[in-house]
Amino acid sequence: MRKLNRRQRLLLGLAFSAAFLIIVCVWGILGAEAARATDFSRKNIPPCLQYPFGTDWLGRDMLARTVKGLSMSILIGITAAAVSAVIALLLGIASATMGRAVDSVVSFVIDLIMGVPHILLLILISVALGKGLKGVIIGVAVTHWPSLARLIRAEVLQLKEMPYIKIAVKLGKSRWHIAVKHMLPHLLPQFIVGLVLLFPHAILHESSITFLGFGLSTEQPAIGIVLSEAMKYLATGKWWLALFPGLFLVITVALFYILGQSLRKLLDPGSVHQ
Amino acid sequence: MNRQRVIFFGKNIIRALLLVVCVSMITFALMKASPVDPLQANVGQAALGSMSQEQKEKLQAYWGVDTPPVEQYLSWAKDFIRGDMGVSLLYRQPVASVIAVKLANSLFLMALAWVISGILGFALGVISGMNRGKPADHVIRGYCLVISSTPVFWLALLLLMIFGVWLHIFPIGLSVPIGVEASGVTLADRLYHAFLPALTLSITGVSNIALHTREKMIDIMESDYMLFARMRGEKGWRLFRYYGFRNVLFPAVTLQFASISEIFGGSVLVEQVFSYPGLGQAAVSAGLGSDMPLLMAVTIVSALFVFGGNLTANLLYGVIDPRVRQGGKAK
Numbered sequence: 001m002r003k004l005n006r007r008q009r010l011l012l013g014l015a016f017s018a019a020f021l022i023i024v025c026v027w028g029i030l031g032a033e034a035a036r037a038t039d040f041s042r043k044n045i046p047p048c049l050q051y052p053f054g055t056d057w058l059g060r061d062m063l064a065r066t067v068k069g070l071s072m073s074i075l076i077g078i079t080a081a082a083v084s085a086v087i088a089l090l091l092g093i094a095s096a097t098m099g100r101a102v103d104s105v106v107s108f109v110i111d112l113i114m115g116v117p118h119i120l121l122l123i124l125i126s127v128a129l130g131k132g133l134k135g136v137i138i139g140v141a142v143t144h145w146p147s148l149a150r151l152i153r154a155e156v157l158q159l160k161e162m163p164y165i166k167i168a169v170k171l172g173k174s175r176w177h178i179a180v181k182h183m184l185p186h187l188l189p190q191f192i193v194g195l196v197l198l199f200p201h202a203i204l205h206e207s208s209i210t211f212l213g214f215g216l217s218t219e220q221p222a223i224g225i226v227l228s229e230a231m232k233y234l235a236t237g238k239w240w241l242a243l244f245p246g247l248f249l250v251i252t253v254a255l256f257y258i259l260g261q262s263l264r265k266l267l268d269p270g271s272v273h274q
Numbered sequence: 275m276n277r278q279r280v281i282f283f284g285k286n287i288i289r290a291l292l293l294v295v296c297v298s299m300i301t302f303a304l305m306k307a308s309p310v311d312p313l314q315a316n317v318g319q320a321a322l323g324s325m326s327q328e329q330k331e332k333l334q335a336y337w338g339v340d341t342p343p344v345e346q347y348l349s350w351a352k353d354f355i356r357g358d359m360g361v362s363l364l365y366r367q368p369v370a371s372v373i374a375v376k377l378a379n380s381l382f383l384m385a386l387a388w389v390i391s392g393i394l395g396f397a398l399g400v401i402s403g404m405n406r407g408k409p410a411d412h413v414i415r416g417y418c419l420v421i422s423s424t425p426v427f428w429l430a431l432l433l434l435m436i437f438g439v440w441l442h443i444f445p446i447g448l449s450v451p452i453g454v455e456a457s458g459v460t461l462a463d464r465l466y467h468a469f470l471p472a473l474t475l476s477i478t479g480v481s482n483i484a485l486h487t488r489e490k491m492i493d494i495m496e497s498d499y500m501l502f503a504r505m506r507g508e509k510g511w512r513l514f515r516y517y518g519f520r521n522v523l524f525p526a527v528t529l530q531f532a533s534i535s536e537i538f539g540g541s542v543l544v545e546q547v548f549s550y551p552g553l554g555q556a557a558v559s560a561g562l563g564s565d566m567p568l569l570m571a572v573t574i575v576s577a578l579f580v581f582g583g584n585l586t587a588n589l590l591y592g593v594i595d596p597r598v599r600q601g602g603k604a605k
Contacts (some may be wrong), residue, residue: 111289112296115580117289117539119554120573123561126567128304157363204425211427212558231431231547239435246428253423 010262017255021074024252025258028071031064047240054240066245070252076137076205084144084202085195089147089187092152093179096160106153110146118143119208127215130260132220136215140206148194155190159183171257180252189267196260200253223249286588290581297577298354301570310564323387346353354574364559369571373554377575378587380545380552382464384537386472391479391537399484400522403491414488418481426540430474430547433495437470444470447511472550475540482533487526494521507546528591 004012047054053062095106114120122139129135159165160183168178209215210224223245230241325333334340353360359369402414437444445467492499495518503517542554549555553572560568 014544042564068313108293111293111584112300114535115293115297115577115584116540116573117535117576117580119539119542120557120576123557124301124304124569124573127310127561128307128563200423204423207425208427211425212543212546213562227428227431234431234435236438239440242428242431242435246425246431249428250420250424253425254419257419 007266010265013258014262014266017259021252024067025071025074028068028074031068047244050233053244054238056233056238056241062226062241062244065221065226066223066248069221069226069245070248072222073203073206073224073249074252076140077199078146079137080140080202080206081195081198084198085148085191087142088145088148088194089191092149093156093183093187095149096153096156097175097179103153106149106204107125108269110149113143113146118205119212122205122209123212123214126209131214133220136206136209139209144198144202144205146197147247151194152187152191155187156183159186190265193260193264193267195206196256196263199256199260203249203253203256234255285588286585290585293581294574294577295439298351298570298574299347299396300327301573302350303343305566305570306346308564308566310566328531335494345384354571362560362568363565364563364566364568369567372568373553373571373575374554376551376553379550380541380554383475383545383550383552384541385472386468387475387479387541388530388534388537390472390476392483394476395480395483395530396487396523396526398480399487399526400491400518402484402519403488403495403522406492406495411488415483418485421478421481424478425485425543426474426478427543427547429478430471430544433470433474434547460510468550471541471544474544474547475537478540479533479537482536483526483529487522490525491518494518524591528587531583531587531590535580538579 016044021060051061051063053066055061056065091106096105116124121143122136125139125143126135165178165182168182173181206223207224210222212224212227213228215222219271226245227242230238230245233241330429350360357370357379359373361367362372365372396416398414402410402411405411447589500513500517503513508517538554544550544555545552546558551577556568557576559565560572
């Protein structure tokens, strides 16, 4: 077989990660019933051919529950990352272009949000919004932007020193024109990579907060809930309840990381040599 | 100490104080926004149901439910500064004493994990950076990718499953043995119970510092003085000890001080899994049980630690690096 070059390998990895995530999402949405179906004639079965992930104490198929939970986590993660990324983009650009006062306010808010441990912040928001699913989604969505906003701010500050931006300013172009026509295209690759790299954080935090018991009910088996239920049965030696869902969570998150890093290498070929 | 340095220190300290005040305000606002009914949370559902309307109104007036939020905040903040943090609804004890006990447990755990992960992460980062592109580098980077994809609580579950349930080497929970008087608990007991939680926290804390140290080490390896040293035949330990160590140590130390927030966040999850009675577990049960006074106090205490860490990092930078000291601004 002909050896693939770096770009082709990256594209292959990208396609594989994307395919995995889409399959999990679709399967999870279609298989909602299977994840909830209980059957006491098949409870506590260790992993076997028919039930590769085993079944739990209510006879629910752990494979279906894992996929369903992951799909929920992925969807929440995507929503959260998208919202956070937009906030980061707006604040990052605003803080770099709208003068010192805005800049110091934004930096202060970033420091503020980063000052409270993230999990604790999610707990606070969840309590403030009544501990429901809403609290988890909103909490995860509005707390992930600071690091990306910092990155974009630094990038814009650097761009502002570029000759072509300075010339545009001297030509009397409006700030809006410069931001949209000259800065945005330059920021886009970084922004997309940053967006993709927000997913892993969002998913990890979403699963952590549901694991702690905030937000979702047991009716909606998010991956955190599946794992926190598994914890109660851990001491009885049912290792498969915790092992497989967690393993798949790790694989999902790692795939997002790889996706982001491959995207970075594709969009910004120079970074390979760094 | 010259004048510039005083200004530099002062600016940083004022900023940190301002941040803590803002955190307390936002926490208070979030708690006010919560749909939990303050009367019901304080006296309980059953007691509230049996009260007459008149009694309820009296209680409301007594606790000042209807006073404006700003006034409520000011009176709460005044008491908080004096050390009266209110009474925990779950523990039925003054919040200050609950926090003191939990914090002592947590600090022990976190300090252990903080030191171990710092040293280990630094060592791995240096090894990886000095052997860039070689097998050791690939292994360490792979490890970092896997660890940063792993949820802390699942790693804790896994270790608990292997060492606690399966091999019976370590206890599956708590910070002291069951059925032993407080005076009979030895340091060995505490270490024994803190081992697994601390191990979990250390394993996860490593990846961040290792990756950053690696980047810095690569920068240093490409510098002219490194090139010159290698031209003269320096390599391995000597090269690192005399040319790399000091340069790579400072960024790593600052980063480690700035990472207190992550250790704190991780400890919330780890304590939950290991039923370790620390600050994180208190935060979770306070959140689930609508114990507002305790939750607010935990938030502010943790914010104090995080800002304290950031402040130390900034000040250390100023002390260590003369360029920062003169510019008066940490970058």
